[in-house]
Amino acid sequence: MPELPEVEALAGYLRERAVGRRVDRIEVAAISALKTYDPPPTAAAGRAVVDAGRHGKFLDLVLDGGLHLITHLSRAGWLHYREAFAAAVPLKPGKGPIALRVRLDDGSGFDLTEAGTQKRLAAYLVTDPTLVPGVARLGPDALGADQATFAERLRGRRGQVKGVLTDQEVLAGIGNAYSDEILHTAKLSPFAITNRIPDEKMAALYAATHEVLGDAVRRSLGQRAAELKGEKRSGLRVHGRTGLPCPVCGDTVREVSFADSSLQYCPGCQTGGKPLADRRLSRLVR
Incomplete structure (x- = not known):
């Protein structure tokens, strides 16, 4: 997408x-x-x-x-x-x-x-x-919101941070792939609860959002439309890389699957080395 x-x-x-x-x-x-x-x-x-x-x-x-x-x-x-x-x-x-x-x-x-x-x-x-x-219905643009607005929007919609980041009414522009990349860069579990994220982690999440999206925009601008999909894939570190080593810590990238989507993450970088259970109703690492 x-x-x-x-x-x-x-x-x-x-x-x-x-x-x-x-x-x-x-x-x-x-x-x-x-x-x-x-x-x-x-x-x-x-x-x-x-x-x-x-x-x-x-x-x-x-x-x-x-x-x-x-x-x-x-x-x-x-x-x-x-x-x-x-x-x-x-x-x-x-x-x-x-x-x-x-x-x-x-x-x-x-x-x-x-x-x-x-x-x-x-x-x-x-x-x-x-x-x-x-x-x-769009919320503020993900690259346009300042840090205070970013934190307020996320904490105002209680839920798992992966889902809230991709809710276009909260912040506009982030989808499945870049949310995985942002959370990996911020070293945050995709199932962290938004209103429990401490200030320092929220600041890291804000910085990661600008780093990941800003870098992707810089790499994408000037590319022909036919080349953009390949350019996107080449810059991903965890999304779509299940089973491959994390380029940051070397741990194996893992996946959690849902009915019509999936997410990828690195246990070593994001969940203290603990894999998340790959089923919706499990007790999840936060």
Whole structure:
């Protein structure tokens, strides 16, 4: 799933490639992906791209006249930029992984695609980003919150820190992968309870959040959209590395699995050498 660094890099890529061009048309191949119809996709035709940005993990393509094409790529979505499309043949609804295509006036543009059978990619054409329910509910940006706000937000939502860090209403932009990396850098158990985290550990968590996300943004900016997934994987130390040695202490990276997700951590760095039980209702190390 694209998280804050990748969405920031995609926005930068669109600013470089698309700003100044005009939208020729928007084609919708997956009807379920487009969540709004007022204004309709035809309203974007002829409008200039004036900016690109993000709201947490939402990508925002800004058109003149105050129109925004906002996308949440969800777990299996991605953006593929094309310098030139192979043919001008319109997309056929329901065919292939392409959910939506934006054609620009110079023949370039991009596809929003989604792999797999769970179709969760969402696109919104709106006059105000806050009309998108997910954007309206976002908490402060994970890189924008100061230390006091960061601590207040986390302690205000009592729960296991792994889950609270990824709650977009608490802090915007952190997902499954970078939360594992942040907790590893902070040397904190993913199951530590937020309102019990002492001040010094909270300060370490805040610093780790800025270190991990800031480094990922720096590595991602300037990369082509097609290279961002590989760049993300190359910078991960525990996430997706179950069974491999921790690059910090050498202990074996372990995993806790849930119904539709998993987390990775290093016992040596994060839990005093004790492995966490890999089942939801176990008595967990904190």
